[in-house]
Amino acid sequence: MRTVAAFGAEAGPYDVVTGPDGALWATLVHAGAVARLTPDGRVTTHSLDAPDCGPTVITPGPDGALWFTRYRDHRIGRITVDGRAESFALPTPECGPYGIAAGADGALWFTETSAHRIGRITPDGEVTEFPLPCEGFPSALVAGPDDALWFPLNQADAIGRIDLDGTVTVHPVPTEGAAPVGITSGPGEEDGSGELWFVEIGAGQLGRITTDGRVDEYPLPDRGCRPHAVARTPDGTCWVTEWAAGRIAARTPDGRITEHPLPSPGAEPHGLTVGPEGDLYVALETGEVVRLGTTRP
Secondary structure, X not given: OEEEXXXXXXXXXXXXXXXXXXXXXXXXXXXXXXXXXXXXXXXXXXEOOOOOOOEEEEEEOOOOOEEEEEOOOOEEEEEXXXXXXXXXXXXXXXXXXXXXEEOOOOOEEEEEOOOOXXXXXXXXXOEEEEEOOOOOOEOOOEEOOOOOEEEEEOOOOEEEEEOOOOOEEEEEOOOOOOOEEEEEXXXXXXXXXXXXXXXXXXXXXXXXXXXXXXXEEEEOOOOOOOEEEEEEOOOOOEEEEEOOOOEXXXXXXXXXXXXXXXXXXXXXXEEEEEOOOOOEEEEEOOOEEEEEOOOOO
């Protein structure tokens, strides 16, 4: 494991994703900036128009740009690969946008944590909002294999699904106090159906939900590790950031779990992504983006 970029705790790297240009893009939540970094260590930091806007989760968009949530000033941001940034105001004040993903309809979909809504924004900035049936604090969001959008409901101990027409379905998880946060998509392994994987920050578990709503849960070795984000590699391995423990965990399809310590126990790992060359990259809010030299657990 090695440091790819060191920004300092005052910058607060929060999420990292592989962009359409083959570079890595990271949000700097405390600095109000987005950074572009290459695997060989070249870094370009793009300051946004509001230092306290809180750029949080970032994703490639359908238009070749990167889109991200601005959690603190309640806007959706967009940045091109050459660094030109803009943002879009949301209709609901103090809505707390957090998770964001590109949908099969060519729009970006996002969660509004404080407003308990799911939002949709087109590449030209037109916003539509969909209320949820419960005040569940929707967190991360991902496009599923069924073309719907899936999201954990952190305060409702459930996983939500929204169709492209705005129809919402809620699937409870078995464990009370699970508080799911991160979610990722992946192909089905057992019966050919689609499936998604999520992490339960309150219960210290990894969860699996099929597109027809069947849920399984898998305890992590340290139930107090506070798992935050999850990514899935093509071999079916789930990689998890253990926020409270300062570790990365990997679970293979046969159920074997291995853990990888980070440079310091207080590293605060949040987002993670598989890079263009197949290595795993992790954003540490204490100031670094690090590379785990293999995606083999």
